[in-house]
Amino acid sequence: xxxxxxxxxxxxxxxxxxxxxxxxxxxxxxxxxxxxxxxxxxxxxxxxxxxxxxxxxxxxxxxxxxxxxxxxxxxxxxxxxxxxxxxxxxxxxxxxxxxxxxxxxxxxxxxxxxxxxxxxxxxxxxxxxxxxxxxxxxxxxxxxxxxxxxxxxxxxxxxxxxxxxxxxxxxxxxxxxxxxxxxxxxxxxxxxxxxxxxxxxxxxxxxxxxxxxxxxxxxxxxxxxx
Amino acid sequence: xxxxxxxxxxxxxxxxxxxxxxxxxxxxxxxxxxxxxxxxxxxxxxxxxxxxxxxxxxxxxxxxxxxxxxxxxxxxxxxxxxxxxxxxxxxxxxxxxxxxxxxxxxxxxxxxxxxxxxxxxxxxxxxxxxxxxxxxxxxxxxxxxxxxxxxxxxxxxxxxxxxxxxxxxxxxxxxxxxxxxxxxxxxxxxxxxxxxxxxxxxxxxxxxxxxxxxxxxxxxxxxxxxxxxxxxxxxxxxxxxxxxxxxxxxxxxxxxxxxxx
Numbered sequence: 001x002x003x004x005x006x007x008x009x010x011x012x013x014x015x016x017x018x019x020x021x022x023x024x025x026x027x028x029x030x031x032x033x034x035x036x037x038x039x040x041x042x043x044x045x046x047x048x049x050x051x052x053x054x055x056x057x058x059x060x061x062x063x064x065x066x067x068x069x070x071x072x073x074x075x076x077x078x079x080x081x082x083x084x085x086x087x088x089x090x091x092x093x094x095x096x097x098x099x100x101x102x103x104x105x106x107x108x109x110x111x112x113x114x115x116x117x118x119x120x121x122x123x124x125x126x127x128x129x130x131x132x133x134x135x136x137x138x139x140x141x142x143x144x145x146x147x148x149x150x151x152x153x154x155x156x157x158x159x160x161x162x163x164x165x166x167x168x169x170x171x172x173x174x175x176x177x178x179x180x181x182x183x184x185x186x187x188x189x190x191x192x193x194x195x196x197x198x199x200x201x202x203x204x205x206x207x208x209x210x211x212x213x214x215x216x217x218x219x220x221x222x223x224x225x226x
Numbered sequence: 227x228x229x230x231x232x233x234x235x236x237x238x239x240x241x242x243x244x245x246x247x248x249x250x251x252x253x254x255x256x257x258x259x260x261x262x263x264x265x266x267x268x269x270x271x272x273x274x275x276x277x278x279x280x281x282x283x284x285x286x287x288x289x290x291x292x293x294x295x296x297x298x299x300x301x302x303x304x305x306x307x308x309x310x311x312x313x314x315x316x317x318x319x320x321x322x323x324x325x326x327x328x329x330x331x332x333x334x335x336x337x338x339x340x341x342x343x344x345x346x347x348x349x350x351x352x353x354x355x356x357x358x359x360x361x362x363x364x365x366x367x368x369x370x371x372x373x374x375x376x377x378x379x380x381x382x383x384x385x386x387x388x389x390x391x392x393x394x395x396x397x398x399x400x401x402x403x404x405x406x407x408x409x410x411x412x413x414x415x416x417x418x419x420x421x422x423x424x425x426x427x428x429x430x431x432x433x434x435x436x437x438x439x440x441x442x443x444x445x446x447x448x449x450x451x452x453x454x455x456x457x458x459x460x461x462x463x464x465x466x467x468x469x470x471x472x473x474x475x476x477x478x479x480x481x482x483x484x485x486x487x
Binding site for chain 1: 234289291292295322360363365368371395397398401406408410411412413
């Protein structure tokens with residue numbers, strides 16, 4: 001049997017959507033983590049890091065049950081959209097956003113925290129608003145971290161398996177991602193196609209990571225001169 | 227501090243003696259791979275057998291096709307209860323199971339299951355409830371590696387409904403996951419094993435309709451002893467127990483019918 005290109009395309013769409021959403025959503029969270037002086041800040045940091053240590057089955061379970069049609073939150077979602085979160089592309093997007101959150105937020109926050117505070121202070125003394133300082137000082141100086149975070153959340157979503165297996169329902173073109181496709185082929189003894197697909201995913205993921213690390217090694221290629 | 231060290235010491239002593247006691251008992255653990263439709267029934271059969279004989283069983287449930295894959299790749303199981311006869315035969319052909327041990331222990335039944343609060347009228351409409359627009363998702367086991375999934379697809383095709391519902395099917399990794407999709411309310415109906423519908427954990431949570439037996443090829447289920455087993459004698463003893471009237475009655479309680487012999 002041939003490689004399931006539909007699954008590849010679907011996975012790519014999922015990964016692009018998730019990393020784009022996380023870029024927007026992750027910036028304010030990372031900013032707050034980097035600059036807040038609230039004494040309970042570590043609690044939010046712990047929450048953000050949770051998906052790294054939690055098994056995907058926990059997240060999958062909550063999407064199925066706590067966000068399912070038997071819960072108030074799930075009923076609200078169904079009233080809003082007309083369908084359950086499970087078995088839909090948007091369900092996979094939401095699950096993946098939660099699951100990849102630390103892979104975006106942590107590099108963002110680390111690069112914000114690494115920006116020289118004197119530059120931000122200088123910008124403020126010149127009369128720039130905090131928002132303007134952020135966009136003209138902090139953000140441009142953090143570009144390597146933004147690229148790392150976005151690429152990691154992209155690659156992590158490409159390789160996601162457990163959550164999709166639990167809530168996806170394996171629908172071709174909707175929720176059958178590459179990792180599920182590989183799993184199915186192995187279960188059905190189609191090792192040849194499983195091998196081809198796995199190799200392709202391996203090469204693709206390696207290429208993404210190599211590009212990211214290569215870029216970060218030479219920050220002058222993309223970032224401002226240091 | 228003293229309390230902690232005492233607790234630790236007691237714990238170490240306890241675990242050492244219990245490990246020793248287990249070794250002394252000298253009854254090996256039997257690793258049993260079983261089709262997902264047996265998840266409730268075999269648990270009970272196993273409990274009964276352990277109490278009777280002092281044997282130790284460890285049960286692993288999954289889709290028959292998935293388990294066959296694992297066994298072919300060296301999973302250390304002693305016995306394999308499949309949900310069909312093909313997978314055991316495949317293992318025999320591959321030299322991974324003993325031909326002489328193959329025994330058909332039950333015939334499974336496929337049912338259409340809906341949650342208890344569902345407005346669908348299964349009793350009158352039967353499978354036609356699936357054409358109701360309120361049924362947005364129909365859960366089935368993955369037909370690629372789960373016999374109950376294949377039975378469900380066959381039944382839908384037999385009723386001439388497959389093409390009309392194909393885009394609403396969601397696939398569970400095995401028949402238990404298909405049941406879970408319906409139980410959690412995420413799918414409105416699903417094809418599950420009768421053994422699930424009547425299992426204590428599910429009873430009262432849903433209504434079911436038995437798919438007529440001529441709608442799908444019979445789900446004759448076979449068990450084999452695996453070639454790699456280090457405990458063939460004990461495995462054969464368990465197999466003998468499965469053949470007894472007592473075990474057969476337990477299986478019947480979970481909706482399995484017995485082979486005609």
